[in-house]
Amino acid sequence: xxxxxxxxxxxxxxxxxxxxxxxxxxxxxxxxxxxxxxxxxxxxxxxxxxxxxxxxxxxxxxxxxxxxxxxxxxxxxxxxxxxxxxxxxxxxxxxxxxxxxxxxxxxxxxxxxxxxxxxxxxxxxxxxxxxxxxxxxxxxxxxxxxxxxxxxxxxxxxxxxxxxxxxxxxxxxxxxxxxxxxxxxxxxxxxxxxxxxxxxxxxxxxxxxxxxxxxxxxxxxxxxxxxxxxxxxxxxxxxxxxxxxxxxxxxxxxxxxxxxxxxxxxxxxxxxxxxxxxxxxxxxxxxxxx
Amino acid sequence: xxxxxxxxxxxxxxxxxxxxxxxxxxxxxxxxxxxxxxxxxxxxxxxxxxxxxxxxxxxxxxxxxxxxxxxxxxxxxxxxxxxxxxxxxxxxxxxxxxxxxxxxxxxxxxxxxxxxxxxxxxxxxxxxxxxxxxxxxxxxxxxxxxxxxxxxxxxxxxxxxxxxxxxxxxxxxxxxxxxxxxxxxxxxxxxxxxxxxxxxxxxxxxxxxxxxxxxxxxxxxxxxxxxxxxxxxxxxxxxxxxxxxxxxxxxxxxxxxxxxxxxxxxxxxxxxxxxxxxxxxxxxxxxxxxxxxxxxxxxxxxxxxxxxxxxxxxxxxxxxxxxxxxxxxxxxxxxxxxxxxxxxxxxxxxxxxxxxxxxxxxxxxxxxxxxxxxxxxxxxxxxxxxxxxxxxxxxxxxxxxxxxxxxxxxxxxxxxxxxxxxxxxxxxxxxxxxxxxxxxxxxxxxxxxxxxxxxxxxx
Numbered sequence: 001x002x003x004x005x006x007x008x009x010x011x012x013x014x015x016x017x018x019x020x021x022x023x024x025x026x027x028x029x030x031x032x033x034x035x036x037x038x039x040x041x042x043x044x045x046x047x048x049x050x051x052x053x054x055x056x057x058x059x060x061x062x063x064x065x066x067x068x069x070x071x072x073x074x075x076x077x078x079x080x081x082x083x084x085x086x087x088x089x090x091x092x093x094x095x096x097x098x099x100x101x102x103x104x105x106x107x108x109x110x111x112x113x114x115x116x117x118x119x120x121x122x123x124x125x126x127x128x129x130x131x132x133x134x135x136x137x138x139x140x141x142x143x144x145x146x147x148x149x150x151x152x153x154x155x156x157x158x159x160x161x162x163x164x165x166x167x168x169x170x171x172x173x174x175x176x177x178x179x180x181x182x183x184x185x186x187x188x189x190x191x192x193x194x195x196x197x198x199x200x201x202x203x204x205x206x207x208x209x210x211x212x213x214x215x216x217x218x219x220x221x222x223x224x225x226x227x228x229x230x231x232x233x234x235x236x237x238x239x240x241x242x243x244x245x246x247x248x249x250x251x252x253x254x255x256x257x258x259x260x261x262x263x264x265x266x267x268x269x270x271x272x273x274x275x276x277x278x279x280x281x282x283x284x285x286x287x288x289x290x
Numbered sequence: 291x292x293x294x295x296x297x298x299x300x301x302x303x304x305x306x307x308x309x310x311x312x313x314x315x316x317x318x319x320x321x322x323x324x325x326x327x328x329x330x331x332x333x334x335x336x337x338x339x340x341x342x343x344x345x346x347x348x349x350x351x352x353x354x355x356x357x358x359x360x361x362x363x364x365x366x367x368x369x370x371x372x373x374x375x376x377x378x379x380x381x382x383x384x385x386x387x388x389x390x391x392x393x394x395x396x397x398x399x400x401x402x403x404x405x406x407x408x409x410x411x412x413x414x415x416x417x418x419x420x421x422x423x424x425x426x427x428x429x430x431x432x433x434x435x436x437x438x439x440x441x442x443x444x445x446x447x448x449x450x451x452x453x454x455x456x457x458x459x460x461x462x463x464x465x466x467x468x469x470x471x472x473x474x475x476x477x478x479x480x481x482x483x484x485x486x487x488x489x490x491x492x493x494x495x496x497x498x499x500x501x502x503x504x505x506x507x508x509x510x511x512x513x514x515x516x517x518x519x520x521x522x523x524x525x526x527x528x529x530x531x532x533x534x535x536x537x538x539x540x541x542x543x544x545x546x547x548x549x550x551x552x553x554x555x556x557x558x559x560x561x562x563x564x565x566x567x568x569x570x571x572x573x574x575x576x577x578x579x580x581x582x583x584x585x586x587x588x589x590x591x592x593x594x595x596x597x598x599x600x601x602x603x604x605x606x607x608x609x610x611x612x613x614x615x616x617x618x619x620x621x622x623x624x625x626x627x628x629x630x631x632x633x634x635x636x637x638x639x640x641x642x643x644x645x646x647x648x649x650x651x652x653x654x655x656x657x658x659x660x661x662x663x664x665x666x667x668x669x670x671x672x673x674x675x676x677x678x679x680x681x682x683x684x685x686x687x688x689x690x691x692x693x694x695x696x697x698x699x700x701x702x703x704x705x706x707x708x709x710x711x712x713x714x715x716x717x718x719x720x721x722x723x724x725x726x727x728x729x730x731x732x733x734x735x736x737x738x739x740x741x742x743x744x745x746x747x748x749x
Contacts, residue, residue: 036387040560043388047553054546062539068525068532069316071517071646074420125478125485128470132463132480146576163576172353172368176480179575212576217460217595217613218481219453220578234580235453236596237678237688250689252595254602254612282460283611284469288604 008060012053019049132286133279135166135211136181137260142167143185143209143270146178153205153268156187161224163212166272180280182212183260184221184231185270186242192229194244199277202261207270209260210246211280214238216253218282231257245277255283313537318520322414324547325407331551332400333506339393340442340495346383348375349445349491351484358382361568369447369572372487376446376567392559397439399555401587404432412631412661414648416519418641422632424512427505429628434502436587441494443565443585447487450565452573453582456481457595461618464611482575521648528646581678593674594620597696624664631660652721655714659707666706670699 022045029038075081096103143151143164148171151164164185169177190206202208210231214221219235229242230249238251246257258280261273279287300306317323350371356364360381379386408428411417417425440458444451459481462473478485517531526532534540558564570579584592598616602609627634635657636642651658673680674695681688731743 030384033384036385036391037560039385039388040392040556044553044557044560047549047556051546051549051553054542054549058539058542058546062542065535065539066532067314067316067535068530069517071529071531073644074516121475124475125483126474128474128480131474132470146574165576175482175484175575179482180480182576216600217457217617219456220576222578223580234578234678235457235582236592237692239689248600251692252598252600252612252616254600282463282613283602283609284463284473285465285467285608285610286470287609287611288607 005061008056012056012061015049015052015056017049019046019053022046022049128286132284133281135258135276135280136169136177137166137183137272137275139272139274141272143183143262143272144170146170151185151270153207153264153270156185156207158187158189158206159226161186163222164209164270180213182220183209184212184224185209186224186231188229188242192243194241196245199245199259199261202259202273204262204264207262207264208242209262209272210240210242210257211260211276213281214253215248215255215257215279215282216251221257255279255287313535315514315536316518316531316533317536317540318518318531318533320521322410323518324544325403325410327544327547328551329400329403329407330506330510331548332396332403332555333502334548335552335555336393336396336400337499339389339396340499342389343379343393344495346375346379346386347445347491348372349488351447351482351487364568364571367572370487372445372447373567373572376448380568388556388559390559391562391564392555394442394564395558395562396555397435397442398564398585398587399551399558401432401435401439404428404435405587408432409661409665413651413658414519414521415645415654415657416648417632418645419632419636420516420644421512421519424509424516425632426629427509427512429625431502431505431509433625434498434505438494438498438502439585440588441490441498443588444490445487445494446565446567447573448567449570449573449577449579450567450582452482452575453578454584454588455486456575457592461613464613464617466610466614469611482573517646519646519648521650526647528644531646581676581682583676583679586672589675590668590671591616591621593671593677593695596677597671597674597692597699599696624668627664631657652714652717655711655718658714659711662710663703663707667699667703670695670702674699 022042024042026039026042026046028034029042144167145151145162145164150167151162156162162185164183165178165181169181186208188203188206188208190203193203193206193208195203210221212220212222214233214235216233216236216238219233221231221233221238221240223232223234224230224242225232225239231240231242231246232238233251233253236252238253239249240246240253240257241249246259248254248256256278258276258278260276263271263273265271296306296309300309348371352371353368354371354374356367356369356374356377358377358381359365361377364377376390379390381387411421411425411428440454444455444458459473459477462476463469465472474480476489477483478489518533520526520531520533534543583589594616595613598612598620600612601615602612604610638656674692677691677695678688680686681691729746731745734742734744736742
């Protein structure tokens with residue numbers, strides 16, 4: 001054994017020692033409830049030690065031999081290829097022969113089986129018909145917060161915002177309703193409103209309600225920008241005009257946010273004055289017909 | 291001992307001749323051939339760490355109340371069992387957080403290793419006949435890894451992943467004609483269905499890992515049968531493949547790479563926080579985390595969703611969602627082009643021959659330009675996916691940034707392709723010149739300051 005080999009052995013041994021130390025450090029950290037960091041570094045050192053030892057081994061202790069394999073196209077001689085094809089065809093005509101009608105029936109049977117096998121897929125979920133694009137908002141329903149408490153006019157100053165739901169449809173059993181029915185209730189200066197004529201009385205005392213489900217990809221339109229009076233979706237930055245009936249100002253959304261007409265009772269209770277003005281949620285094939 | 295084992299197997303299966311050859315099989319020494327191995331070792335690591343996590347994770351939307359002081363802000367909160375079990379893995383299971391974080395890091399490194407490996411295969415023309423077959427298998431593996439990554443990312447039922455899942459549901463709804471039915475059957479109802487965590491779990495730990503295992507086996511079997519390509523060089527020809535023998539040289543080298551890969555993943559898992567779901571909080575579908583960015587391999591698609599134009603089409607009382615273009619058409623087109631490239635290149639160049647020697651990127655300007663354009667396009671979209679963070683960082687409006695990325699996604703890929711083309715053809719010209727005009731003399735400067743000419747020995 002020459003000197004460089006000895007040096008290599010020594011180096012590999014040091015690496016392996018380091019690896020053992022890493023394993024012990026990890027085991028100790030685990031047993032004593034040590035931090036994730038110590039555990040991770042311990043195991044990593046155990047691995048790096050082995051890697052270092054193997055690299056040293058490969059570089060300094062193994063012969064650097066080169067081998068060559070022959071490389072040639074894998075294709076078989078033409079005779080063999082064509083024989084394979086003719087056997088396949090011969091077999092095919094043995095099965096098929098002239099029994100055309102039987103073959104057709106065979107394909108039909110397979111087709112029927114395929115369709116029959118699709119039936120259980122129907123059990124995977126309920127029908128979307130009448131579900132998509134609708135919401136739980138009905139005229140007269142009071143606006144409540146996540147915890148069920150009623151939203152009152154005096155709660156909101158001009159320039160503030162709160163997330164609201166229809167009364168009776170909140171709580172752990174109504175997760176799906178809450179995802180779909182959530183609205184952003186915004187209060188603005190009433191004289192700043194630019195609502196279309198048909199919606200003139202939808203925003204009493206400057207209260208406006210828009211669906212919180214983005215018409216683009218369904219994320220909650222959770223950001224209220226008070227300066228430009230916009231609602232913005234944090235997922236893809238679709239931006240909607242609060243004063244102008246939720247129209248799209250910017251971004252990938254193709255459709256305005258549905259608006260909920262509001263009423264304010266004499267005691268300040270906020271109620272839905274109607275149903276949502278449009279299809280709630282992201283576009284789907286049925287949006288146009290809804 | 292070894293002798294008895296080899297003999298016993300050979301008695302029954304006749305494996306000795308195979309073994310004899312296999313041990314001397316040549317593996318090229320170039321470093322770029324090890325990128326695919328990093329991916330392979332990531333698969334082993336993710337399988338092992340994931341199996342450990344399955345012992346603790348509850349794939350259930352069932353509501354529980356969390357009682358623990360590990361995360362004081364969440365103590366007493368109602369949340370899904372899935373989210374609560376992830377908190378327990380992170381805080382109450384020893385080594386749980388390490389393994390969870392290493393598992394997540396491994397997913398990111400796994401996808402990255404595949405992409406870099408594919409870039410090597412692409413830009414050197416390794417996918418040409420007969421390896422076009424394995425290109426298809428490999429690309430499918432990338433798609434499966436992306437799918438497994440996204441389903442895994444969605445399992446903890448935290449605020450961030452919930453938003454991601456909502457977007458996935460919206461893209462499913464955007465499929466023309468059958469979108470609503472497809473989304474309702476796949477997710478088990480409207481959003482957020484209590485079925486979804488359970489279904490994603492089955493996909494994440496059963497279907498995709500099985501498919502990955504089978505296709506990786508196929509990928510390696512094809513590789514074994516077709517043998518490696520190699521870079522041109524002294525003694526390297528179309529009809530040979532040279533390198534280190536599998537046993538012992540290459541085995542030692544490869545095991546070192548495996549240990550190093552594991553080491554890096556454990557170091558990341560131990561030291562670099564990833565997906566801190568306790569900061570995002572349990573998922574309430576009417577709230578959202580901001581800013582929200584997905585994992586990198588989904589990021590470019592999220593970027594596409596941000597900068598895509600709002601082109602919804604209304605026809606005969608029906609709607610084609612604007613999400614269709616960035617959410618479905620774009621990924622289908624992108625991956626379709628990658629699947630088709632080996633065959634497209636064959637048609638464009640008329641080169642139908644077998645290729646065992648690799649090309650350098652400059653030797654094929656057409657392919658290199660296409661690859662550079664594709665990478666630039668995906669890169670621009672990936673950057674666009676964090677435009678909200680950049681807007682905050684540089685104090686510019688996110689609208690201006692979105693417009694910048696809209697233009698950049700269309701303009702930069704052709705520009706990058708043109709630059710790549712120019713560089714390739716320049717390099718080609720230089721090589722042709724040097725081949726046509728080999729150096730005849732060497733100019734030498736002597737110690738006295740004078741010059742001397744020496745003829746070059748021509749081989």
